[in-house]
Amino acid sequence: MEGQNISDVIERYLKTILADSEHIEIRRSEIANLFDVVPSQINYVIKTRFTIQNGYLVESKRGGGGYIRIEKVNLLDDIDVLNSLIKVIGTSISERDAVSIIQTLYDENVVSRREADLMVVAIDKSTYSISDRQLEDALRANILISLLNRLRYES
Amino acid sequence: MEGQNISDVIERYLKTILADSEHIEIRRSEIANLFDVVPSQINYVIKTRFTIQNGYLVESKRGGGGYIRIEKVNLLDDIDVLNSLIKVIGTSISERDAVSIIQTLYDENVVSRREADLMVVAIDKSTYSISDRQLEDALRANILISLLNRLRYES
DNA sequence: CATTCTTTGACTAATGTTGACTAATATTAT
DNA sequence: ATAATATTAGTCAACATTAGTCAAAGAATG
Incomplete structure (x- = not known):
């Protein structure tokens, strides 16, 4: 009970x-x-x-x-895709891997071209201006996961 | 309420x-x-x-x-909206001010609702998990400026 | 009995409210 | 003209009012 x-x-x-x-x-x-x-x-x-x-x-x-x-909120249908991608990301991810994940989202029609572009900017190495590679990858993982979580629901 | x-x-x-x-x-x-x-x-x-x-x-x-x-003020009447916003951001910006800027972009139809939502996630305090406030605000400024710059190009 | 979940409270952080003091501008008196 | 006074708004720091974090203690679970 x-x-x-x-x-x-x-x-x-x-x-x-x-x-x-x-x-x-x-x-x-x-x-x-x-x-x-x-x-x-x-x-x-x-x-x-x-x-x-x-x-x-x-x-x-x-x-x-x-x-x-x-x-x-209204959860969307792509949750399985998102879950597995989030699992892949873990606590650290390179820019290259992150870009390919975003590419996947675009291929799967989870995000528009423009949304994908913005996401790529948000995980771009050059926007962080952090010299520490580990910190950079960890931060990128945090941001990418947050973005994916935002895609779980609408409005 | x-x-x-x-x-x-x-x-x-x-x-x-x-x-x-x-x-x-x-x-x-x-x-x-x-x-x-x-x-x-x-x-x-x-x-x-x-x-x-x-x-x-x-x-x-x-x-x-x-x-x-x-x-x-109608920021979009000015061809240099993004420039002026970027100037306002500088090297550091609070989450509150950043959200205001994104809200303005949405109000002025520069970005869609979904794009604005993703941008908000990308500048959200909780996604960074950084305890240092100055670093947080500096990072947020970098990311927001990069996002704004991305909006210059159409796709 | 070990592990996980729940409960508690001290401390922290964010936001809002108030009033004393300051600064700028206009008006009036000399 | 100039000085004194009146009439505005600005600043800042103290205080008030909320919610958030974290870790320790207690309870439940298997």
Whole structure:
């Protein structure tokens, strides 16, 4: 049985609301109060249960009038392709390999020509101006994976 | 709902007016009174929400008959839009300002929604996993400038 | 019993609000 | 003209109000 811990309860609460509305906007402390937990527990729930892999997009703002917004997004069909490419990338990738991955995306009609061009720029060695090759490849992997993750869903 | 703080409310108020007129001329104290805030809050709103990155030009005059004038500039009328944006970016840019620039490009139909989304990902703080703020902002400037330069060429 | 998941709270970071002080410009008095 | 005064806006730092991070402690699981 799921739901024996408070994180599961909070998860269900939020997902119930999201079943009706496209998105939900909460005040962290309010939810924390509602379930009598510390505020950072809300972060834990979001981090473990509202990931992009699950089809949720989260954004937030601090300061007065701050909020956490959770949106249910429409996952696309190319997820398998993206997953396998992300696995290939790992934590480090050369510019050459990165370009060929982007080429694959273009060949598979996942991205347009122009989108592919922009992605190539974003992983280009010369734009980083980093001399350390390992750092460069690690950074490129981070950026490329983030880009691929963005392609999982629309709007 | 987004915009629970008074700064957002004032921002919306001013932008609503700017939707009709090319520019708006306000008396700082009047707006401050209207929303029951201290006058310097108006400066805060302008400084954070009506930057050139957002496509707004602000000028003011002190003394009797003083005013603050906000103008919506059409960056695309200028053939050197990209140049001026690149100049604004310089060697370092915050995530907030970078997002503003990309938003402007989208508003002005320079990039599609999807392209803008990908660009935002490419300048997102969380994709870099760098703890050094200065390095982060410098890297972001490099990447954003490269992306803008790529937009010069059509494909 | 080892491992993973959950809970907690101290500390950090981002954003917004306020007011005292400063600076610029215009108006009035001399 | 010049000086004094009034009338605007600008700056900056303190304080307020949110959310994020991280690691340690506790609980559950297999």
